[in-house]
Amino acid sequence: MAEFRTQIPAHAIERCTASIIFNPSVPDKAFERIVAQSASQLMSSGFRSTGPSVGLSVDVVTGRVIHSAEGAPKLYIGPDGQTQVTVMPNLIALSTPQYVRWAHFHNLIEKILRPLCDAYNNIVSINAVKLEYWDRFLWTGSWSDFDVDQLLDVSSGVISQKAMQAEREWHSHCGWFEFLGPSKRLVNVNADVVEVRENGVTPLPSIGIYTMMQDQVFTPEHQANFEAVSASKKFDELHVGLKNLFASLILKSYATRIGLLGEKKNA
Template sequence: MPEFRPIYKSHAIEKCAATVAFGDQLPKKVFGQLLESATPLLTANGLVQGQQPSGFQFDVATGKVSPIDGHGPTQFSSENNVVQLHVLPDAIVWGTKQYLRWKNFRQDFQKSTEPLLSEFDKATNVSSIKLEYWDRFFWQGNWDDLDIKKLLKSDSELSIKAAGQFSREWHNHVGWFETKNFGRRLINVNIDLISINSPTATDQPSVGIYTMVHDQTRTDAERDELNTLSLIKRFDQIHDEMKHLLSQVLTPSASEMINLNSGE
């Protein structure tokens, strides 16, 4: 009988991204100095600075349009473009399309962003952090014999609502806020059943699962509270939360297939 299989042998993660946003933007001169000092280290870690995006800024008060000169959002990436680091005046985004395990992602994130984060820390507080996962599974049969209940729990409020209404492609979106002592947490669980042309099959049913946890602050007091715990420990907590979220969506056999409860 056909079954679902993850995109990779040991896990289903297509990509993963961690975002750290700050309460204030760095001044242009300070941000330029940060990029200049960090570039040699990032290059040593195998990341190459990409071409800065060109653009314009609009002054609402005067109506003046002027080009953005230098020191805007800057991207660094590995030569194969699998790993990307986006550095903005008020945020850092680290992402990879070659995920192994959380400990590897965590180590690479720390190694490349620590010098950047320490410079931001001198001028402003972290205001929000976000972790995102994109998981993908492929059905080994066709649309006629597709059995979504082999992947998604039939009694889960997060996953199966759209499955009973549509025989082919569908999208299911669930999101909510939770009150925290540092402000609020936004949680999203989005599921898409789509058709994909892969190297081995045409019109192959595939399920993509997007999970996101975003811890947000709105006041200085909430930012102080968010920063009482180290950034990496916050991400560790969010990672555990996201594993729990995915376990509420997947069947026990699917969770076992990707070693979801392995403790990594």
């Protein structure tokens, strides 16, 4: 009987990204100093520079990455050839497809992003902290017997029931704000049903689920209270929030299988 499975038994995570966004952007000269300092620190940890790319910036309200005339991001690739650090005038980010468990990724955040964050925070303020997950489930059958109801919990209310009725590929994108004292939290849940080729050969129906939470300053008057909680603690809170959110999107049997419920601690 066909079923959904993940590429590794422990979890369904394809990629995880942690970002810290600042407002305003650091001035050009200060950014050059930070880049020089970060390059030395990162290279001592086995990262290598991939060279500059086109100029980009991050909109502090929407989180969108937009083109700009200045501030080309500096990109660094880790010893595994896949973990990436991005350094921009108003953003630093750590991204990896080599997710093991939260404690390991959080340790990487502390080792890689925290020194960078301290350098920025001496000049500008933290405006937002964002955590993103990309998960994927592969269907072992074909489109003829593909059944999203064997994975997704329609009672979650955040995945379009109309989209779930489609015969093959479909997309459901949902987002909202939650207001939490000095911060407001942007939440995104995107579900995408597409065909993928496992090992580049076998075509399989799949469900990709993107979840994101971003805590940002509610108003300028809340800046001091927002920064009273460290970015490290904010990441822990976002992780718990995303874990609970993701567990609500899928059936309990699958949530247990990938460690979101029960005794497994890999999520």
